[in-house]
Amino acid sequence: MKFSKFFTVCMLHALLFFFIFTPGVWAKKPIVIGVPTSIGFLEGKECLKSVQLAVEEINEKGGVKVGNESRMLKVESLDIRDAAPGVPVPEALLGIEKLILEKKPTALVVGPFRSEALMAAMDIIAKYKVPLLGTIAMSPASEGKIKKNPEKYKYIFRLCLNAKYLVKYLAGTMGFINSQFGFNKVYIMNQDVAWARKTAEIVKKVYFDKAGWEVVGMESYPTGTSDFSSALMKVKAKGAQVILPIFDMPQSGILVKQWNAMKVPSLMAGFISPLAGPSAWKTFNKKIEGAINVNFEMGSAISSDKIPLSKTFVESYEKRWGKKLEAGHGPAPSYESVYLLAEAIERANSLDPDAIVEELEKTDRQGVMGRIKFDEGHQTVYDMDPDKAAVAAVVQWTDAGKRTIVFPPLIAEGKIKLPKGLAAVK
Amino acid sequence: MLEVKDLMVFFENALALNGLSLTVNKGEIVGIIGSNSAGKTTLMNTLSGLIIDMRIKEELRGGERISVYGKVLYKNKDITLTKPDERVKMGIVLSRERHPIFPESSVVENMKIAGYLRTKKEIQETMQYVFELFPGLTKYKKKRAGFLSGGEQQMLAIGMALIVRPEVLLLDEPLLGLSPMMQKSVVDAIRDLNKSIGITVILSEQFARPVLPMIDKGYVVENGMLTLSGTGQELMDNPEIKAAYFGV
C-alpha cells in the first residue's frame, strides 16, 4: 500500500520533470548564445542583463528565422571570473571551453574582461570555430592578431570601443577644452593595465605632444591603489589645469573623492568608471560638478535624443530590470551584438559558423550606438557622426546632478562649462 | 578532601595510570614519588583536569585517543570530568613541571596574569605574601621572567599558583633541575606555606631524599601503579625506597 503510493508520487514527479525541462519535445531547439564573462563585476552583470533583454525582445517578435522555421534564442551564461585578480587565465579558458563544449552555443557574446584572457581565448575560439562578439576587453592587440592571421581568427569581433578610438575621443575633448579655455597643461594618471597604459601613451604621442600641450606628469597606478595624494599634490604644484584619468577599477572612486577633498583646481576629464553611471552624483555626495567622463559607447548608461534607439534601450533596460544602467562600458554593444547575430543568422540562413562570420563581416546596422560596421580587424568603427559610424559620448556633470553630452559635437547637448573656482586662461 | 579511586588513564592503547587510588586530607603535604614516565605528570594532569582539556583537543584533531576511567572526588563531589578552569575556581591549582611562567612578561605581570580569577586587591595582598615567602624575587620585580634563573623561575611559578589562593596546590616536580641549595629553599618555602596558611600540597618528585622529610604521606608510583604508600618516616626507613630513590 505504502509502497505503491510512493511509486505513484515518484512517477508523477518524473513526468513533471520531463515536461518542464524538455520543452524541446514540441518546440524546435533554441539557438544558444553563450555569455562567458565575469558576472561578478558591474560591467559583466549589466552586459548579461542587456543580452537577456535583447534576446527577450527578439523572441517576443517571433525569434530568428533559419530556413523555414523560426527559432527562439536562449542565453547560457557562465561566470569565468577573469576580472578578479587572483584567477588564473587557464581557469577562465576552461570555463569558456566548458560553455562551448557542453552548451554548444552558436555564438558567444560579451567575452573576457582582461585583454590577456581575450588574447588567450582567441586560440581556443579559433579551434572550436564559434563566433565571439566581444564587448569588454579593449586592447588593440587582438585586432593585430586577427589582421596577422585573418583566416584563423576571423571568428572574433569586437563591438565595444577599443583603446585606439578612445584616444580619438580623448584627443577631441582635449582639443575642445584647449580651444575653449586655453588650457594646455595636463597631468595623465592611468591604471597600470595594458589598455589604459596604451591609451595614455598614445594620447600623449599623437595629441598632446603635437598640439603643443605640456604633459606635466604621467603616473601609472597598480590595480588596487588606494591613495592618490602624491599625484594630486604634484598636479597642484605643477599647475596642471586638466587631469586626464584612465581607470576602470573600483578604487578609482578614491581618486575622485580625494580630488575633491584636496580641492585640486583642475578639470577632471577622462575615464573613471565610477563616474559613468547616473548614481555617481549620489555616490560622490554631489561633489563631482564639472567632471568630464567618456562613456565608451552610446547607450552604455547614457542616451541621446539624437539617437532614438539609445533612449529606447536605456529606458527598456530600466523597465525590465528595475534598475538604471550604471556601467559606461559594455551594455550597449552587448545588446547590439545579439541583434547583429540574429540578423547575420537570418541572412546566412544557416547556423554554420563560417557563414555567420561571413555575414557578420558585412554588418551595417543603425543601432543603439549609431551605425555599426566592422573594419578588417573586426573592430567596430567609431567616429563622431552617429549616421556614419558608432559613437561614444563624452559627458560632463553639471551642478544640477545631470549629465550633459559635450562631445562629439554632432550629438552634443551643451558646451563644456568650467566648475566653480576654475577660470579660463584666455 | 581529595580522593582518587581506581584511576585508569590510557593514551591510545598505552596504559599510563593503572588502578590508582589515593586519599589526601586537608592540610597535608602529600608526595608522589616515582621515576620518570612512571605516571606522575599524568596523575597531576588528571587531578588538575588538564587531561580533560588535552582529551578534547586531541579528539577534535583526530589524534591520540585519551580515555580516563575511575573517579576523582573533591570535597565529596565527583570532578572527574570537570574542566580545568572550573577546578581552579574550586580551589585546585597546578604548577606544571619545568617551571611554567610567562617568559615575556615581568615578574609582577606574571602574577597579575595568574590572578585572572582574583580581584586587584587580593592580588596585591597575595603578592606581598609571595615576596615575603621568596625574598629572592623582590629585586627582580620588573625583570622579564624569561631571564630569571631556573630556581627563581620555580619560585615565581609557585608564587603564581599561590596568587590564585588555592586550597589544594599541586606541584609537578618542583625540584627538577634545581641545585641542591635551590632545592632546599623551595622545600622550606613549601613547608612554610603549608604551616602558615594551611594549604594542602600534593607534590611529585623523582628523588625522594629532599622531599621525604617534609611530607605527611607519600605514595610511590611505578609504571602507573601504586607500589607503596606510607608516612614520610615510614618511607624513609624502607630499604627498597632507599635503594631506588636516594640517588644523590
Next chain:
Amino acid sequence: MKKRKERIDRGIKARSGDIFALSSYREMMYLSAPRFVPIIGFLILPLLLGVYWQKVLLSVAVFALLAISWDILAQTGMVSLGQALFFGVGAYITGALNHYWGVPPFISIPLATIFGGIICTLMLLPVLRLRGIYFSMVTLIIPLMLVRVIEATKIFGGTEGLTGMTPLPSRWVEVYLVIGIMLVCLFGFRRMMDSDYGLVLRGICDNDRSVINAGINIYWYKTQALFIASSIGAFAGALMTHVYMFVGMPVFALDYSIFPIAAVVVGGPGTLAGATLGACLLVPLSEALRGFGGLRIVFYGIFLVVFTVAIPEGIFPYVQRKYNEFERWVEVDK
C-alpha cells in the same frame, strides 16, 4: 563492565616498508591494490571522458603536481604559500623560449623544468634559513612581487603576456603526458621520501636540530628538496603554457598557491598520495559547481571548510588508517 575502543594495527610488518611479508595472496592484494587501482584508473579515464572533462582531468593532474610539490616541501619543513612562483617561472621560461626563439615544446618544457627549478631555488636561497610562518610569508610575497615587476618593467609582454605558443601535437599527448608525469612523480617521490634520503628530508621537518646534530648540512638538503619541488611546479606551469598557448601575469595568480594547499589539506599532508587525492576531489568539484554560477566559489569555500573540519588529518591518512587497522571494543580489566 566498562569498555574501551582499542585500535590495532593490521600487522606492523606488512606496512613497515622494508620488511615485506608476502605470505598469501590476500596479503599481496592488500599491499598492491592501493597502488594499482589509481594507476589503472588514471590510464583508462581519459578514454572514457569527453573533450571537456579531459581538460578537467588535465587540470586535476596539474594541481596534483603542484600539490605534490607542496607536500615535498612541507615534509622537508618548508611550508610554502607560493606554489604560483614555481608554476609561473616554469610557464614564463617555456613561454619565452617558444615565443622569442621558437624552441619546440618538447625541448622547451624539459628546459623550463630544469631551469625553472634552478631559478626558483636561487630565488629562495636567501630565505632558506627562515622557519615556519616566516618562510611561508616570503613565498607568498615573491610571486606577488614578480607580477609587479613584470607590470612595471614590461618585460615578457608586460601585462598582456605572450600568446601564440606552439600547442602540443594533440590532446591525447597533452593528457597522457601530464598524467604519466604525475604518476611518476607520485610513486617516484613517495619511494624517495621512504628511502634513507627521504628520511633525512623528513627529519629536517620533524626536528632540524637533530639533523644538524647528525653532521648533515640541512641547508644543502633543503636546497635539494626545493629544487625537486620547484621543478615539479615549473613543469606544471610549462605544460599549461603549451596547452593554453599563453603565458602572462596570471600564471602567478593566488589560486595556484592556495588550491594546491587546499588539496593537500583535504587529501592529507605527508603522503603525496593525499595531495593527489585532494586534487582529484577538489578540481572536479569546482568544475561540477560551475552549474551554480556565481555561487560556485561560495560552495567551494564551504566544502573546503567542511573537509578541513570534518577530517582534519585529511582523507588519505584517514582511509589509510582505516585500511590498516581494526577497532574493537575491549573490556577495561582491573
Next chain:
Amino acid sequence: MNQAKILEAININKNFGGVQAVKNISFEVNKGELLGVIGPNGSGKTTLVNLITQFVRLSSGSIKFKGKKIDHLPPHKIIGLGISRTFQMVRPFYKLPAYKNMIIPLYSPRAKSLLGGKYGDRDAMALDLLEEVGFERDSFVAYKPAGVLPQGYLKRLELAKAMSLQPDLMILDELFSGLSLAEVASILPIVEKLLQKGISIIMIEHRLKELFKIADRVIVLNYGEKIADGYAQEVMESEAVKNAYLGTEA
C-alpha cells in the same frame, strides 16, 4: 697530564639580550678522558655545549678542536669533524620507528665515509648500534615509533645516534636525568666502553655519584663562570662549590 689536548676553549663569552650566560670560560679536554661539567640550573652548562657545537654563536673567544679553530664553522661541519652530542631534552624523530631514527646520522657524510653502507644496509647497521646501547634485538622495541618509547629508551637512542657518527669527542648533556638508578647502572658500562675505545667525553650531569665513578676531571659552573676545575674529589672539597651548588646540607 701530557696527553694531547683534543678540545680547547679559550676565554669564551656569550651574551643573551644583555644577560651574560657564559663568562670568560677557558677549559680543555684531553684525549681519551672524561670531563664532567656540573653546576646549578641556569649556570650555562647547556649553553656551553651549544657553543662548542656552534648551535649558538660565540660572543667572543675561540674554540680549538684537534688544534684547529672551529668557532667559525657551521654546526654540521663541526659535527662532521668528529664532535657529536646528545640533547638534554631528547630530540628524536617522533613519528619514525626507533631504528629509522638511526638512519639519519648514518646517512651523514662522516658516517658514510667511515662506515660505508648502501640503502638497506643501514637498517642492519642501525639495529647493531641499537643493540649495543641496550635495545634487545629480538624484541619489537626498535621497530616502535620513537614517540611511544619510554624515556629510558629515548636516552639510549640519543646515545646511539651520537655513537653512530664515530666521533672523537662526545658531549653527553644530562644523559642520566630522568632515568632510574637501574637504567643509569645499565648505561654506565656503555659509556665506559666508549672511553676504552679512546673516545673523549664531556659529560654534563646532575647525578654526581654516577659521574664521579667515571669522570677524570670536573669543572663547576655557576652563573656562567667557572668556579672550580680539577679532580673530582678536590672539586667537591672546595668552599666555593659547596656554597654555590651543594648547599650546606650535602
Next chain:
Amino acid sequence: MLIGTIIYALINSVILCLIAMGFNLTFGISGVANFAYGAFYILSAYTTWIMINSFHLPYFLSVIFSIIFTMALGALMYQVVLKRVRGQAISEVIATFAIGLSILELFRYFGFVGFEYNLPPFIDASVVIMGTYVDVQRIIIVIAGIILVLALWFFTHNTSLGLAFRGIAQDERTALTFGIDSDKIATLAVSIGAGFAAIAASVIIPLGTISPSDGYDILIKALAVCIIGGLGSTGGVIFASFLIGFAERFTDTFIGSHWTMIVSLAAILIVLIVKPSGLFGKQKELEERI
C-alpha cells in the same frame, strides 16, 4: 610638496596600522592566522551600508551595529570552525581563507558590486594643514588609530582580561592552570580582531567605495605589516606600518607610483632576510637559553 607627502605618509601609516592591528591581535593571542580578515573588513562595510540603505538606521547606529555583528561572526567562526582545527596552522589558514572566500563571493553573487555601494564620510569637509588640503575623514582616521592603540595598550596592561590575553599568548597550558579558559579567550581574540577590522572599515571605507575584491588586498596588506613588525607584536605593527606607509608615499612622490608595491614588497623581503623574526619578533635567544 615634501610636507604634503609627509602628512599623507603619516595618514597612510595610520591606515595601515588600523588595518593590521586586528589581524595581529588575533594571531598574537590565539595563534590563529585569520585569513578571513579581509572578508570581515568588507563584510562590516556592507553591513553598515545595508543598515543605512535598507533599514534606514542612522549612520552611527549602523556602524555600531556592524561592529557588533562582525564581532559576533568572528566568535561564531571560532566556535564552529576554528575550535576543531586549533593548532594545525595550515588547516586554520585554509579554513579561514575558505570562509573569507565564501563571504566575499557571496556578496559578489548577490550583486553587491557597483559604485553606489559606499559609505558617506563622517564629516564631509576638508581643512588646510601646513598648506596641504586634508579631508576631515582622514583626520578622523588618525584620531581613531591613536585611540585604538592607546585603548589596546590600556586593555592589555591593566585589565585582568587583557592580562589573560597576554598569558594565553605566551603559554596556553600554563594559563589554563590559572583558570584562564583558552577557548573563551581565543574566541574573544578572534572576535575582537574581527571587531578591529570592522572599526577600520568604518573609518577607512568612506574614503572610497566598497568592493569585494578589496578584501584580498586588505588581507595582503595586513599580512605584510604584521610580518615586517614581527607577528604578534603591537609595537612592531606600529613601527612597520610607519615604515611601509612612508616608503609607499615617498616612492609615489619621488620615484613613481608603479614602483610603490615593489618597494614595499622588497622592504618585506629585506627585513625578513636580515632579521628573520621581524623587527620586533619574539627573541629567539630565550628559547635557546632554557
